[in-house]
Amino acid sequence: MQEDTTNQIVDLVDDSEEELNFAEEAGMVILESAITRFVLEADDEEVQALETILSAHAAAPDALPKLxxxxxRFADILDEEMKGFKAQADEIL
Incomplete structure (x- = not known):
């Protein structure tokens, strides 16, 4: 089973509103990066599955867990993207 990495970005910041907003924006950048990378690497069937889930669950809070x-494979790519972001953040901080 895939390790839950969805809170790693929030864990990097304090609870101030500004930092939580940053974490949310960073999370969206990572998600977009993972989706783009997945689409470039996946076959047509996998891309269709991604599009179907995003269409059905785009605004729902269960979209990411459903993906x-x-x-x-999307979960693996997302995990790699999150680890890469965390490594870069650790270098900066």
Whole structure:
């Protein structure tokens, strides 16, 4: 089972509103990066599965868990992108 990495970015910041907003924006950048990378690397069937889930769950809070559950390779890519972001953040901080 895939390790839950969805809170790693929030864990990097304090609880101030400004820092939480930054964490949310960073999370969206990482998610967009993971989606882009997945689309470039995936076959047509996997891309179709991604599009179907995003269309059905785009505004729902269960979109990311559904993607991770349904498309394990996407979960792996997202995990790699999050680790890369954390490594870069650690270098800066």
């Amino acid at each position: 991770i559950e349904t498309i394990p």
